[in-house]
Amino acid sequence: MDNNDILITTLSENKKIYGYLAITKNTAEQAQKNHNMNIISSAIFCRALTATVLLGGNLKNSKDILTLRWNCTGPVKSILIETTGEGNVKGYIGNNNLQLIEDSIFDNTIKAEPYIGFGELNVTRNSIDGKQPYSSVTVIETGEIAEDISLYLEQSLQIQSAIKIGLSINKDNQIEASGGLLLIAMPDATEEDVKKIHSSFENIHSFTEILNSNIEETEIIKKFLSDLKLEIISTKNIQFKCTCDENKIKGFLKTLKKEEFTEYITEEGKIDAECQYCGRKYSFSPQDLEN
Ligand SMILES: [Zn+2]
Secondary structure, three states: OOOOOEEEEEEEOOOOEEEEEEEOHHHHHHHHHHOOOOHHHHHHHHHHHHHHHHHHHHOOOOOOEEEEEEEEOOOOOEEEEEEEOOOEEEEEEOOOOOOOOOOOEEOOEEOOHHHHOOEEEEEEEEOOOOOOOEEEEEEOOOOOHHHHHHHHHHHHHOOEEEEEEEEEEOOOOOEEEEEEEEEEEOOOOOHHHHHHHHHHHHHOOOHHHHHHOOOOHHHHHHHHOHHHOEEEEEEEEOEEOOOOOHHHHHHHHHOOOHHHHHHHEOOOOOEEEEOOOOOOEEEEOHHHHOO
């Protein structure tokens, strides 16, 4: 599968506003395929994936990890997504076969709130440069992915932001477009800067429409955010990629107690396991696990 997904980091002329533009179509498609998600589960998960990629825009080192976990009361149950500074993304949704809730489609968009409900959004950053991992928990207030990310930034980091997430899935569950835009005002930004990040979004009624119109990423930045005078400072590729392998799964299986182990044994006497993050399936014989 071709992969054209990217994350572009931009900085305003006065260095007070960061902007992140993410294109996540192929990454979302891969996640959808690996986890066999139906259309509603895809609609919720892919937006959470884009949000995580956008928030991971400021990971400094390639091995730094940002993890977002929604623990929610709604039928989604949970969403976990991890992204690295290198641009590798993996994750899963607690329910890959969500059933349509009446009145959850508004303006041609599946609202997340009826499926997420309330709960907690947990954000963890692990940096390889020796700093203590950073972790914060905020209450899921709106149940909408973009809004709750903005509230997290404001409440946990005292950062003003504006965020748009776009996603287009056709009725055959094919992802046509997926991406997002996040603008962040640095803590020392003036009131005018903060106003600018909000007002610049007034030109953008639907980010999904922009994604669907096939405008080049750099043109999106120029055309819709011209008032902010954003310079591109870096671009990186984004892909769905897990770090699991046979040895790691074997190692995990070997740590299990006998009673925990039985659920992995098939009728044929094989030992089957699946990586929760990426959905990859592994099969071992009892002899494989002996050495
Ligand atoms: Zn995996």
